Amino acid sequence: xxxxxxxxxxxxxxxxxxxxxxxxxxxxxxxxxxxxxxxxxxxxxxxxxxxxxxxxxxxxxxxxxxxxxxxxxxxxxxxxxxxxxxxxxxxxxxxxxxxxxxxxxxxxxxxxxxxxxxxxxxxxxxxxxxxxxxxxxxxxxxxxxxxxxxxxxxxxxxxxxxxxxxxxxxxxxxxxxxxxxxxxxxxxxxxxxxxxxxxxxxxxxxxxxxxxxxxxxxxxxxxxxxxxxxxxxxxxxxxxxxxxxxxxxxxxxxxxxxxxxxxxxx
Numbered sequence: 001x002x003x004x005x006x007x008x009x010x011x012x013x014x015x016x017x018x019x020x021x022x023x024x025x026x027x028x029x030x031x032x033x034x035x036x037x038x039x040x041x042x043x044x045x046x047x048x049x050x051x052x053x054x055x056x057x058x059x060x061x062x063x064x065x066x067x068x069x070x071x072x073x074x075x076x077x078x079x080x081x082x083x084x085x086x087x088x089x090x091x092x093x094x095x096x097x098x099x100x101x102x103x104x105x106x107x108x109x110x111x112x113x114x115x116x117x118x119x120x121x122x123x124x125x126x127x128x129x130x131x132x133x134x135x136x137x138x139x140x141x142x143x144x145x146x147x148x149x150x151x152x153x154x155x156x157x158x159x160x161x162x163x164x165x166x167x168x169x170x171x172x173x174x175x176x177x178x179x180x181x182x183x184x185x186x187x188x189x190x191x192x193x194x195x196x197x198x199x200x201x202x203x204x205x206x207x208x209x210x211x212x213x214x215x216x217x218x219x220x221x222x223x224x225x226x227x228x229x230x231x232x233x234x235x236x237x238x239x240x241x242x243x244x245x246x247x248x249x250x251x252x253x254x255x256x257x258x259x260x261x262x263x264x265x266x
Contacts, residue, residue, distance in 0.1 A: 002040035005030070012053060019049075025062060027052050027069065059084060097188065101156055104184050112243040112255055115209045119226050124202040124239060124259035125183035127161065157181055160242040162256070164216045166224070167236030174216045181241055200239060205259040206232055209243065212254035223260055233263040 009016045022028050023039075027048060030039040041049075048069075055065045064080060072080070159181035164172040179200065206227055213219035220238060227234050240256035 002031070002042050003046075005039045005041070008041045008046070008049070012049065014053070022049070022052060026066070059088065100187050101184075104186050104188075108184060108243050108257075112209045112257065115207065115257075116211075116255065117222065118208060119223070120207045121204060121262070122207045124200070124205045124261070125181070126199055126201045127159065127179040127181045127183075127241065128197040128199055129161070129177055129179045130197060154180070157184055159184070160254070162212075162240040163238070164220075165237050166220075166234070171217055172236075174214065179241065183241075202239075202259060202261045204262045205239075206234065206262060207260075208258045209255055210240075210258055212240070212242075212256050220258070220260075223258060227260065235261040235263050237261045 003011070005016050005019055009019055019028070023030065028041070028045050030041045030045050032038065033040055052065060052069075055068065056062075060068075060080070068077060068080075157180045159179050161177055161179040161181075163175045163177070166172050180197075206223060208223050208226075210219055210223070216238075223238075224234070226232075238261070239259045241259075242254055243257045244255040246253040246255070
């Protein structure tokens, strides 16, 4: 009994183009009907196709399948299976890591939209910056790569940040810098181990989200007014960490999570 290419394609749920590709690659050699020239697949073709599709389903590359069909030794096939298992485990880890990053990003993104112009009392999550200065970005990056011991790609955790201190005057200097933001590292294998970095955190802060402006007072006036109305004792120290960038405007609009430190006497 033989089957036409259309019937074989339907039987296995693949396209006729795929069958022709496997024939060109040397896996299948269907006979051709002398009268009409149509391909005819016999039991041997179906047997080979079944194995071929099995190998493809578990991710074995064509070149390795060609080696198996070419007479690869049984112990070599065992080694190939082990190698492919390791590759799949590594891929699962990468995809799991990516999914966690997306979940953390989604949470921060939604929160930033929700708290734009709204307020809350919460801790400031841990972040790291260089000990010696705020403003030298190149040295900050070099310090992070040297002192943050992690297998993770640092790019995901690098966050543009700023600091200002209203206790120093009515128009404080706005220091912009890069930090490693632990709040985006939730459920990720990321250990913050450092020698050249200083930790930023606080147990209680007035939290909100603002659109970034170079003028600190103009940017933070709504927060300062809210604290005054609610009689919240701010220390004057305020930290900002970037959460959203809107590229539909020129220039791009930055939005920051704001943590205004509250004094312990409240």
